[in-house]
Amino acid sequence: MDKIVIENLSLNYSDGTESLKSITLNVPENSITVLFGPAGGGKSTLLRVINRLNDLADVEEVSGKVLLANKNYEYTDVLDPKLDVIALRRRVCMVFAQPIVLPLSIKDNLTYGLKLAGERNQTRLDKAVEKSLNQAALWDEVKDRLEDPAVALSGGQQQRLCLARSLAFEPEVILLDEPTSGLDPISTNKVESSLQELKNGYTIILVPHSVQQAGRVADQAAFFLQGELIEYAPANQLFTNPKDTRTEDYLVGRFG
Amino acid sequence: MPRETLDRKIRHLFDEIIVMNSMVEQATIGAIEALKKQDLKTAHQIINADQHINTKRFELENDIIVTIATQQPIMAGDLRMIASILEVVGELERMGDYAKGIARIVLLIGEQPLVKPLIDIPKMTDITISMLNRAVSAFVNQDVEVAKRIPAEDDQVDQLYQDIYHELVEIMISDPTTIDRANYLMWVSHNLERMSDRVTNICERTIYAATGRLVELSASDDEMISYT
Numbered sequence: 001m002d003k004i005v006i007e008n009l010s011l012n013y014s015d016g017t018e019s020l021k022s023i024t025l026n027v028p029e030n031s032i033t034v035l036f037g038p039a040g041g042g043k044s045t046l047l048r049v050i051n052r053l054n055d056l057a058d059v060e061e062v063s064g065k066v067l068l069a070n071k072n073y074e075y076t077d078v079l080d081p082k083l084d085v086i087a088l089r090r091r092v093c094m095v096f097a098q099p100i101v102l103p104l105s106i107k108d109n110l111t112y113g114l115k116l117a118g119e120r121n122q123t124r125l126d127k128a129v130e131k132s133l134n135q136a137a138l139w140d141e142v143k144d145r146l147e148d149p150a151v152a153l154s155g156g157q158q159q160r161l162c163l164a165r166s167l168a169f170e171p172e173v174i175l176l177d178e179p180t181s182g183l184d185p186i187s188t189n190k191v192e193s194s195l196q197e198l199k200n201g202y203t204i205i206l207v208p209h210s211v212q213q214a215g216r217v218a219d220q221a222a223f224f225l226q227g228e229l230i231e232y233a234p235a236n237q238l239f240t241n242p243k244d245t246r247t248e249d250y251l252v253g254r255f256g
Numbered sequence: 257m258p259r260e261t262l263d264r265k266i267r268h269l270f271d272e273i274i275v276m277n278s279m280v281e282q283a284t285i286g287a288i289e290a291l292k293k294q295d296l297k298t299a300h301q302i303i304n305a306d307q308h309i310n311t312k313r314f315e316l317e318n319d320i321i322v323t324i325a326t327q328q329p330i331m332a333g334d335l336r337m338i339a340s341i342l343e344v345v346g347e348l349e350r351m352g353d354y355a356k357g358i359a360r361i362v363l364l365i366g367e368q369p370l371v372k373p374l375i376d377i378p379k380m381t382d383i384t385i386s387m388l389n390r391a392v393s394a395f396v397n398q399d400v401e402v403a404k405r406i407p408a409e410d411d412q413v414d415q416l417y418q419d420i421y422h423e424l425v426e427i428m429i430s431d432p433t434t435i436d437r438a439n440y441l442m443w444v445s446h447n448l449e450r451m452s453d454r455v456t457n458i459c460e461r462t463i464y465a466a467t468g469r470l471v472e473l474s475a476s477d478d479e480m481i482s483y484t
Contacts, residue, residue, distance in 0.1 A: 189259055193260060196260075196261070212328050215325055215326040215327070215328060216261065216326060216327060216328070218326075235326060236322045236326070239322070239325040239326050240318075240321050240322055240325045
């Protein structure tokens with residue numbers, strides 16, 4: 001079932017850059033969809049459209065449709081100007097390349113947002129902390145020092161903390177923009193492993209920092225080039241037998 | 257989940273190699289039984305069943321290519337293992353072709369009487385299949401010591417091949433009307449002899465995957481020629 005339906009989505013920045021050119025893409029639920037391609041292709045822009053982070057950017061014009069399904073497969077128009085953007089971002093959360101931890105304890109990093117959202121029940125907050133840390137494969141490493149400052153964690157742990165912080169909200173969709181670009185191979189492995197577990201309960205869209213990561217984690221992959229969606233196919237097919245020569249050229253390293 | 261996914265895929269490929277091994281074993285034993293009983297119906301079935309072995313080979317090759325593309329086993333032991341699996345799958349498929357070849361000979365002989373009782377050919381089959389099963393088991397368990405020992409047994413297969421050859425030549429000389437039928441049995445034993453050579457190739461791949469050493473395991477001279 002499609003969790004997100006994108007139809008003819010175009011986006012221009014006010015400096016005249018056409019960042020997305022009539023993108024049509026369906027994102028199936030409970031799987032990992034990877035958006036990859038050279039820099040400036042529109043991958044991050046597309047991620048930002050999906051949870052309306054582009055509202056904060058200098059966007060001239062957005063046209064087309066972005067629809068987000070709920071559990072009953074009723075679709076919400078994500079681009080509706082009257083939409084409650086805060087509520088949208090609770091359903092569609094984002095993890096960035098650089099982990100940004102709050103200058104608080106590990107535990108407070110996780111409960112801060114929930115408290116802001118009105119949660120006061122300590123038992124429920126504690127449960128959310130444990131559950132989200134487990135989902136992000138961080139619980140075993142930090143369970144004995146939840147009151148320690150989060151900044152004392154390693155880069156890989158901080159990134160998983162950011163993932164856990166998003167998960168604490170129990171979102172429906174997780175957007176990840178090069179989440180392991182600053183991490184060593186072991187931490188990268190841990191993040192990729194937790195994504196494989198998480199996809200059973202969530203819809204994940206990831207912009208990888210390398211083609212290799214795209215291959216490792218993708219269930220389906222979309223190749224973006226200069227604002228265009230060149231090819232979108234199941235990963236098994238796209239990485240072994242791409243249909244478009246531009247995808248092939250990029251994958252084998254002829255350009256990019 | 258790169259590491260876990262790759263490990264899972266390699267385990268899956270091992271399982272499938274064991275399935276292929278069993279398909280080849282069934283085809284070979286079935287073909288020799290069909291020869292003994294001159295059972296043309298079974299021979300036809302074995303010829304048709306070879307396409308399942310071929311299909312399995314292509315499925316596994318595709319699995320391996322997808323694994324290389326998505327999981328990038330491009331280093332060290334992972335790379336050697338995945339390259340070796342590709343090779344072993346090809347060897348098993350060719351062995352299936354030999355079994356099919358024997359079944360074809362059963363059809364060629366048809367209802368003409370066999371020129372001699374089958375004693376050494378079933379012996380060759382038993383030894384070859386036993387070598388094959390242990391070689392595949394050593395491969396999936398990455399057991400280098402077992403893999404090193406198996407090719408020596410190829411000497412017995414070669415000796416039986418020689419015995420059968422001489423016996424059949426004698427039969428042909430004494431009665432030239434048997435030449436066709438004797439020749440058919442020669443082909444059967446030749447197919448079995450080739451099969452046991454391919455078992456040696458699987459053993460060589462086991463050593464390569466586990467140690468990185470490319471060796472030629474020669475049965476007749478008691479030495480191992482190393483190329484790396």
